[in-house]
Amino acid sequence: AQSVTQPDIHITVSEGASLELRCNYSYGATPYLFWYVQSPGQGLQLLLKYFSGDTLVQGIKGFEAEFKRSQSSFNLRKPSVHWSDAAEYFCAVGGNTGFQKLVFGTGTRLLVSP
Amino acid sequence: GAVVSQHPSRVICKSGTSVKIECRSLDFQATTMFWYRQFPKQSLMLMATSNEGSKATYEQGVEKDKFLINHASLTLSTLTVTSAHPEDSSFYICSVTTGPLDGYTFGSGTRLTVV
Numbered sequence: 001a002q003s004v005t006q007p008d009i010h011i012t013v014s015e016g017a018s019l020e021l022r023c024n025y026s027y028g029a030t031p032y033l034f035w036y037v038q039s040p041g042q043g044l045q046l047l048l049k050y051f052s053g054d055t056l057v058q059g060i061k062g063f064e065a066e067f068k069r070s071q072s073s074f075n076l077r078k079p080s081v082h083w084s085d086a087a088e089y090f091c092a093v094g095g096n097t098g099f100q101k102l103v104f105g106t107g108t109r110l111l112v113s114p
Numbered sequence: 115g116a117v118v119s120q121h122p123s124r125v126i127c128k129s130g131t132s133v134k135i136e137c138r139s140l141d142f143q144a145t146t147m148f149w150y151r152q153f154p155k156q157s158l159m160l161m162a163t164s165n166e167g168s169k170a171t172y173e174q175g176v177e178k179d180k181f182l183i184n185h186a187s188l189t190l191s192t193l194t195v196t197s198a199h200p201e202d203s204s205f206y207i208c209s210v211t212t213g214p215l216d217g218y219t220f221g222s223g224t225r226l227t228v229v
Contacts, residue, residue: 034217043120043207043222044158090157094218101148102209102218106157 002027002093004105012111013081021076021108023091032094033074034102035065037087044090050074061085086112116142116210120221127198127228135193135224137208143188148209148218149181158207164191198228 005024013019025031032051036044048059055067065076074091091105117140127133137147145166150158162183163171170183180202182194195202207223 032217036220041205041223041225044220046217046219049217101160101163103160104158109155 002031002095002103004091004093004103006089006091006105006108008108009106010109010111012113014113015083016080019076019078019081019085019110021089021091021110023074023076023105024072025074025091025093026072027093027095029095033065033067034092034094035059035063035074035076036090036092037061038090038107039087047076047089081110081112083112083114086110116140116144116212116219118208118210118219118221120208120224122224123222124225125227127226129199129228130197132194132196133198133226135195135206135208135226137191137193137210137221139189139210142210142212144191144210144212145188146211147185147191148211149183149191149193150207150209152205152207152223154205161193161206166191195226198226200228202226203228 003026034049035047038044047063048057050057050067057065063078088107088109090107092102094100094102119138121136147164149161151161152158160173161176164183164185166185172178185191205223208221209218211218
């Protein structure tokens with residue numbers, strides 16, 4: 001069964017500092033991987049996704065993620081965090097054989113300090 | 115991705131009543147929609163996969179008779195919480211996928227409070 005682990009429940013980063021959010025997945029075949037961001041009381045916004053090809057994926061708002069098959073990881077990074085990046089971040093994995101469900105990690109809450 | 119509209123954004127209902135939540139795909143004919151539930155400060159848990167013109171597929175542990183899903187058209191899926199109780203209070207979110215390579219678009223969610 002597919003699963004996603006986000007080991008960090010909370011992360012606090014100073015504004016302007018770099019960010020890395022960890023995500024490890026378990027999936028029996030080639031996974032589709034996603035990062036979403038959720039502001040309080042809101043739905044989810046897609047930051048980026050990986051299906052195949054270049055393992056370094058660029059997303060919106062200056063985020064990027066790197067797929068590492070050998071480590072079963074898909075970590076999210078941003079070189080310089082802005083106060084508006086404070087939110088909940090979810091990593092998710094889905095199948096590549098059609099309209100399959102997404103399985104989410106438990107999320108990482110990002111706090112940005114001045 | 116698709117444009118997804120979810121309504122209402124907030125609803126408060128009395129215990130024992132039923133509540134209907136709508137999820138509309140505004141620009142895509144969605145044969146498949148997904149319903150998730152999110153408890154405060156927790157992740158999204160898939161409740162069911164809604165299939166146009168057929169019965170929904172429920173995840174293990176989700177009560178089919180309590181959470182009725184109807185996907186009667188390619189642009190609308192509804193989730194009805196029947197005989198709601200306070201423990202049903204949660205954030206419900208729907209999702210649409212436009213294909214295996216396109217990812218998934220989420221509605222803005224519905225905050226249900228049962229009093």
